[in-house]
Amino acid sequence: MTGMDAILQGGLQGYLVVAFLLFALGLATVLLRRTLLLQFMGVELMLNAANVALLAFARFRGGDAQAMVFYLFIIAVAACEAAVGLALVIGLFRHRDTTDSDRAAGLKQ
Amino acid sequence: MxxxxxxxxxxxxxxxxxxxxxxxxxxxxxxxxxxxxxxxxxxxxxxxxxxxxxxxxxxxxxxxxxxxxxxxxxEEEKAQAAHPIQRWVSVALIAALAIGAVKLVLASPGLKALAISGAAVPQAMTLQKVGFTLFADHLLGFEVAGLLLLAAMVGAVALTKRNL
Structure with a gap:
């Protein structure tokens, strides 16, 4: 399987292309949207793109279990990030009554 | 599929x-x-x-x-100021990143070789295999992850509580 065929049939390249496009879409969400909650979702999407690439490589290396361990660690870090990030968004909303990242550009109120 | x-x-x-x-x-x-x-x-x-x-x-x-x-x-709040240049630059950069990455993936001979050598579907991953690898090779990382989750929990409570 090579080239276009690999993408359509689900070869290694197909999964990597999906992972890269997911990462680009997550990055676009972080850069182009202003709502902090949406930017946060973009970060989650980028973490997921890394997971797709990791597990695709593991499958094509004969079902390597090491990748699953790293996947578990990435999930743990993503869960921590979700808890702390959302707490920060709530804190910002309490202080400035906004969830717009442009309105939270300054350190002083 | x-x-x-x-x-x-x-x-x-x-x-x-x-x-x-x-x-x-x-x-x-x-x-x-x-x-x-x-x-x-x-x-x-x-x-x-x-x-x-x-x-x-x-x-x-x-x-x-x-x-x-x-x-x-x-709803997204109304923009305070339009940033057209920044937005277009970021769109162009992201498009360049995505197209460049896809081109690299398709052109790489190493990936092609790996895709051919690993084409046979391996045995499905089981919880048993994951558990053996996790607790035999990565026990310290597992404990650190637990500590990290605890710290995140305490941090989230401390950040959202009004008067601690």
Missing amino acids: FITFALITLLGAVGMLLQKNVIVAGLCLVAAFFGVAGLFVLLANPVAAALQVIVYTGAIMVLVLFVIMMLNSH
């Missing part, structure tokens, strides 16, 4: 990027996460697919949707 799940994933992500309503964007992201779980099943990894659904769509996205509804910020 692959192309179906890939399309669900990518269309969900595009929906999140373009959607005006934050809750609908969150639900688009849920669709994208389900698509990723489907990709994990195709990668002979049902454990990862189950974890994906439980942790991402079940825990993280529910938490995000709770916060959206709690803050009552369904």
Whole structure:
């Protein structure tokens, strides 16, 4: 399987292309949207793109279990990030009554 | 099958990027996460697919949707100032990154060799295999992850509590 065929049939390249496009879409969400909650979702999407690439490589290396361990660690870090990030968004909303990242550009109120 | 799940994933992500309503964007992201779980099943990894659904769509996205509804910020606020140059530069950079990465993936001979040598579908990942690897080779990392989760929990409570 090579080239276009690999993408359509689900070869290694197909999964990597999906992972890269997911990462680009997550990055676009972080850069182009202003709502902090949406930017946060973009970060989650980028973490997921890394997971797709990791597990695709593991499958094509004969079902390597090491990748699953790293996947578990990435999930743990993503869960921590979700808890702390959302707490920060709530804190910002309490202080400035906004969830717009442009309105939270300054350190002083 | 692959192309179906890939399309669900990518269309969900595009929906999140373009959607005006934050809750609908969150639900688009849920669709994208389900698509990723489907990709994990195709990668002979049902454990990862189950974890994906439980942790991402079940825990993280529910938490995000709770916060959206709690803050009552369904719509994106009006822009204070338009930043057309920054926006177009970032769009161009992201497009260049995506196109460049896809081209690199398609041109790489190493990936092609790996795709051919690993084409046979391996045995499906089992919890037993994951557990052996986790507790035999990565015990310290496991403990550190537990500590990190505890610290995040304490931090989240400390950040959201009004008067500690």
